[in-house]
Structure formats: structure tokens, C-alpha cells
Amino acid sequence: MENPTLLRRMMMPHRLIMAAMALAGLVAIIATMQWDWLPAALPRLWQGLQVTLAMLAGSVVTGFMLALPLALFQVMGPSPLRWLSLGFCTVIRGTPLLLQLWLFYFGLGALFAQFPEIRESWAWPYLRQAWPYGFLALTLSFAAYQGEVMRGAFTGVPHGELEAARAVGMSPWLVFRRVWFPRALHRALPTLSGEIILQLKSTPLIATITVTDLYAVTTRIRQTTLLTYEPLLLLVAIYLCLSAILIVGLRWLENRIPTGR
Amino acid sequence: MNDQPAIVIRDLHKRFGDLQVLKGVSLTANAGEVIAIIGGSGSGKSTLLRCINMLEHPTSGHIAIQGEAYAMRPSRAGGLQPADRRQVQRIRAQLGMVFQNFNLWPHRTVLENVTEAPVHVLGVPRDQAIARARQVLERVGLGEKLQTYPVHLSGGQQQRAAIARVLAIDPLAILFDEPTSALDPELVGEVLGVIRDLADEGRTMVLVTHEMAFARDVASRVIYLRDGRIEEEGTPEQLFGDPQSAHLKQFIRSVM
Numbered sequence: 001m002e003n004p005t006l007l008r009r010m011m012m013p014h015r016l017i018m019a020a021m022a023l024a025g026l027v028a029i030i031a032t033m034q035w036d037w038l039p040a041a042l043p044r045l046w047q048g049l050q051v052t053l054a055m056l057a058g059s060v061v062t063g064f065m066l067a068l069p070l071a072l073f074q075v076m077g078p079s080p081l082r083w084l085s086l087g088f089c090t091v092i093r094g095t096p097l098l099l100q101l102w103l104f105y106f107g108l109g110a111l112f113a114q115f116p117e118i119r120e121s122w123a124w125p126y127l128r129q130a131w132p133y134g135f136l137a138l139t140l141s142f143a144a145y146q147g148e149v150m151r152g153a154f155t156g157v158p159h160g161e162l163e164a165a166r167a168v169g170m171s172p173w174l175v176f177r178r179v180w181f182p183r184a185l186h187r188a189l190p191t192l193s194g195e196i197i198l199q200l201k202s203t204p205l206i207a208t209i210t211v212t213d214l215y216a217v218t219t220r221i222r223q224t225t226l227l228t229y230e231p232l233l234l235l236v237a238i239y240l241c242l243s244a245i246l247i248v249g250l251r252w253l254e255n256r257i258p259t260g261r
Numbered sequence: 262m263n264d265q266p267a268i269v270i271r272d273l274h275k276r277f278g279d280l281q282v283l284k285g286v287s288l289t290a291n292a293g294e295v296i297a298i299i300g301g302s303g304s305g306k307s308t309l310l311r312c313i314n315m316l317e318h319p320t321s322g323h324i325a326i327q328g329e330a331y332a333m334r335p336s337r338a339g340g341l342q343p344a345d346r347r348q349v350q351r352i353r354a355q356l357g358m359v360f361q362n363f364n365l366w367p368h369r370t371v372l373e374n375v376t377e378a379p380v381h382v383l384g385v386p387r388d389q390a391i392a393r394a395r396q397v398l399e400r401v402g403l404g405e406k407l408q409t410y411p412v413h414l415s416g417g418q419q420q421r422a423a424i425a426r427v428l429a430i431d432p433l434a435i436l437f438d439e440p441t442s443a444l445d446p447e448l449v450g451e452v453l454g455v456i457r458d459l460a461d462e463g464r465t466m467v468l469v470t471h472e473m474a475f476a477r478d479v480a481s482r483v484i485y486l487r488d489g490r491i492e493e494e495g496t497p498e499q500l501f502g503d504p505q506s507a508h509l510k511q512f513i514r515s516v517m
């Protein structure tokens with residue numbers, strides 16, 4: 001039942017015209033522009049893509065796990081932790097990510113270098129590199145935004161549903177695991193997918209602290225080939241594809257459970 | 262089995278801040294009894310019911326389920342609070358509660374709603390829980406809706422699913438808080454029908470309701486609650502046929 005309707009939707013006149021236009025644009029791009037550098041650049045692009053994806057996935061997963069306590073402390077307290085979480089979310093959300101990134105990289109990085117204990121520790125080989133600071137900044141940023149989203153989602157779960165869970169004898173942890181969290185997560189999913197796309201679009205900032213992500217690779221290609229548009233167009237195409245995949249995947253997840261709210 | 266009354270409440274007081282809601286209520290529900298609680302809005306019916314499974318903590322008083330009293334200790338607010346969370350969970354798992362707004366879990370199918378407590382609270386093996394869930398859903402007339410999500414059910418079907426969810430744990434008593442008040446009039450009958458079946462089968466039930474005709478019909482005992490006290494108590498014939506208190510007379514006239 002799914003497939004015929006999908007096919008029919010794809011065959012609507014306006015869609016056909018849009019598809020034709022996109023195809024024409026693509027042909028024009030390939031025919032009139034210079035792409036001979038591409039085969040040689042593919043390995044580097046692939047590596048850059050991997051860095052971007054690793055940063056995205058790593059910061060989303062870690063950030064989300066941090067977001068849960070941030071949200072729960074704000075919903076349930078205790079009071080000192082509530083204010084701490086609220087303060088953290090407000091500060092991170094209220095300042096530019098670029099600034100945080102530079103503060104971590106140039107500030108923390110320089111600070112660490114002054115302590116021999118740190119310089120001699122096992123962590124130093126990592127702390128000398130740029131990516132941990134990029135990862136940290138992206139993670140904290142995602143945690144702060146998602147903490148806010150989850151706070152709203154947790155408070156939005158109707159009280160009666162939690163009461164019904166308690167009334168059958170569930171422990172607080174079981175109520176959380178079986179009802180509160182899944183319900184909140186489902187309510188947060190539409191916003192979550194938006195936040196993940198935003199996070200994807202924030203990753204190029206780490207190129208400013210010398211992490212060679214997809215954007216950094218593209219910049220380098222532009223410098224060596226002296227081409228202005230072609231590498232950028234490719235970059236656009238790749239980010240678009242990534243966004244599209246994310247949107248479709250998360251929408252699918254959302255639709256699996258029709259709660260109607 | 263023990264022959265203790267299913268529910269014993271003695272001198273129950275409950276205060277919300279300065280508002281004294283229950284002012285010394287005592288009540289015993291023996292096995293197989295159907296107790297209907299009637300009374301005006303704000304008289305404390307829901308609060309009384311919710312104290313039975315500790316969704317509200319009494320300010321003072323004694324509550325025992327099947328002879329087991331809740332262990333209570335003083336709370337900071339000056340009332341009582343359960344001293345043993347596990348005991349409360351264990352007792353709750355033997356009581357069923359049906360809410361006015363159904364409160365099904367919308368992220369789970371009807372079948373999952375019904376197997377949730379047996380599997381995750383009581384530790385019943387999943388296949389046994391599913392077999393039992395099919396039975397009880399069949400009984401409430403939802404045998405065809407196992408894989409449906411609650412949003413796709415009518416109010417009457419949702420409430421019957423909520424009753425099935427309670428039956429799945431085979432509770433020693435069921436607490437109903439106005440189970441038909443949120444329903445469209447044409448759906449009330451199907452839910453009352455299910456509750457009547459349960460009464461006929463000898464289940465112990467405490468039922469807060471505004472459906473006086475129904476209370477008169479299925480209850481073995483009726484309790485009229487007014488302003489936090491039991492003002493009158495007796496068989497349906499006594500309370501509806503020959504009410505003593507002036508308030509009750511007026512209440513009956515206003516709702517029938």
C-alpha cells in the first residue's frame with residue numbers, strides 16, 4: 001500500500017517539473033564546470049567526511065546523554081543542581097559556539113600545557129590535538145540545546161500516564177524507563193531531528209581550530225586547485241544528502257508509534 | 262488465602278495545606294463487596310480512593326490491604342508518608358485502579374498496555390502474560406484490537422482496555438474513580454456493562470461514581486461522603502429508598 005501511493009506522489013506534475021529542473025542543473029554543472037580534480041581528491045574527501053560524521057555522531061550521542069541529567073535536574077531538582085543545570089544551559093545557549101570552541105581550544109589547551117602533570121599523563125597525546133576540544137564544544141552545545149528540549153518533553157508527559165504506572169506498582173526507575181522517558185523522547189523527536197541537522201551544520205566550525213573535517217578538506221582543495229565554485233558545490237551537495245538522510249531516517253522513527261500528539 | 266477484609270481504613274484524615282479534605286473516614290471492604298462512594302464535587306471521594314493505594318499520603322489514620330497495614334512514618338509536612346517504598350509497590354501491584362481519563366500508555370499497543378505490569382512488575386513470563394492478556398481483552402470485548410494503539414480507540418474502548426489492564430494482574434480489589442465521567446453518553450453503557458460483569462463475578466470493588474442508577478444496581482453497600490466525612494452508609498435500598506440525612510435527600514434529588 002505504501003509504495004504505489006509514494007510512486008503516485010512522485011509523479012505529480014509539479015514534482016516532475018522540479019525533478020527535471022534539478023536534472024538540467026546537474027547536467028549543466030557537470031558539463032560546463034571543471035571536475036578533473038575530483039578523482040584525486042576523493043580519498044581526502046572521504047576522510048573529511050568520516051571526521052565530520054564522527055564528530056556529529058559522537059557529539060549527538062554524548063551530548064544527548066548529558067542532556068538527560070540536565071533536563072531531569074531542571075524538572076525534579078534538587079535545587080542546587082537545578083540552578084546549575086539551568087545556568088549551564090543558559091550560558092551555552094546564549095553564547096556563540098565559535099567563541100566556546102576558541103575558548104576551549106586556545107584557553108583550555110594553553111592552560112593544560114602549563115601543568116607538567118598533564119603533559120606527562122596518558123591523556124596528553126590527545127589533549128595536544130585539536131579534535132578533543134572540537135568534540136567537547138560540540139558536545140556541550142548539543143547537550144545544552146537538547147537539555148532544554150528534553151526538559152520541555154519531560155514536563156509535557158501527561159501526569160495521569162505516570163500515575164497509572166505508579167498505580168500498578170512500578171518503582172520510580174521503572175516508571176522512568178517504561179513510560180516517562182520513552183514518552184518524552186517520542187515527544188522530543190521532531191525537535192531532535194531539527195537539532196541534529198543544526199548540529200551537522202555547526203560541525204564546519206571545528207575547521208577553525210585546525211580539525212580536518214569535510215569543510216577543511218574542501219578549503220584545502222580550493223587553495224590547491226584555485227577553483228572557486230566546484231568544491232563548494234560539491235560540499236553543498238554532500239551536506240544536503242546528509243541532511244536528507246537524517247530527516248528521512250528520523251521521520252521514519254517518529255512514525256513508527258502513532259500516539260497522535 | 263487469608264480471611265482478612267480486602268481493605269480496612271480507620272480514622273483517615275487528609276489535609277492539603279490548610280484545606281481539610283478528609284476528616285476521619287473509616288471504611289471496611291470485605292472480599293466480594295462492591296462499595297459505591299457517592300457525594301458532591303469536592304467532598305473528597307477521589308482523595309479517599311487515592312489514599313487506598315498511596316497515590317495520596319494520608320495526614321493521619323490507618324490503612325490495611327488484606328490485613329497488611331502500610332508502614333508509615335511522619336513526613337516533614339506534618340503528615341505521614343510511606344516508610345517502605347517496596348511495600349507500597351508490592352501492595353499497589355495487588356490493587357487495580359481505573360481512572361476517569363483512562364490513562365493508557367499511548368506509546369504502547371493495547372496488548373502491550375495490558376502485559377506491561379504482569380511482565381515488568383510481577384515478572385510473569387511474556388508468553389503467559391500475552392495469553393492472559395488475550396483472555397481479559399476478549400472479556401472486555403477488545404479481542405480484535407490487540408495491536409491497536411490507544412489513540413485509535415473510542416473513549417469507551419480505551420476505558421475497557423484500561424479495565425483489562427487492571428484485570429491482567431488479577432487484583433484483590435479494583436478502585437474505580439468515576440470511570441464513565443469522561444465518556445460520551447452513548448459509550449457509558451458498554452463500560453458499565455463490563456463493570457457489572459466484574460461485580461457479578463464477585464470481585465471486590467470500590468467505585469466512585471455519579472451514575473446513581475448503576476450504583477443502586479450493582480453496589481452491595483453505598484457510602485455517602487460529604488465534606489470529608491461519611492454522612493450516611495448502608496445498602497442501596499436504605500440509602501436511595503429511605504435516606505436519613507437532609508443533605509443526602511437533597512443530593513439524591515439533585516442527581517436523579
Ligand SMILES: Nc1ncnc2c1ncn2[C@@H]1O[C@H](COP(=O)(O)OP(=O)(O)OP(=O)(O)O)[C@@H](O)[C@H]1O
Binds near residue numbers: 277280304306307
Ligand atoms: N493535590 C491536591 N492539592 C490541593 N488540593 C487538592 C488536591 N487534590 C484535591 N484537592 C482538593 O481537595 C478537595 C477534594 O478533592 P477530591 O478530588 O477528593 O474531590 P471529589 O469528591 O473527588 O470531587 P469530584 O466529584 O469533583 O471529583 C477539593 O477541594 C480539591 O480541590
Ligand SMILES: [Mg+2]
Binds near residue numbers: 438439
Ligand atoms: Mg474526583
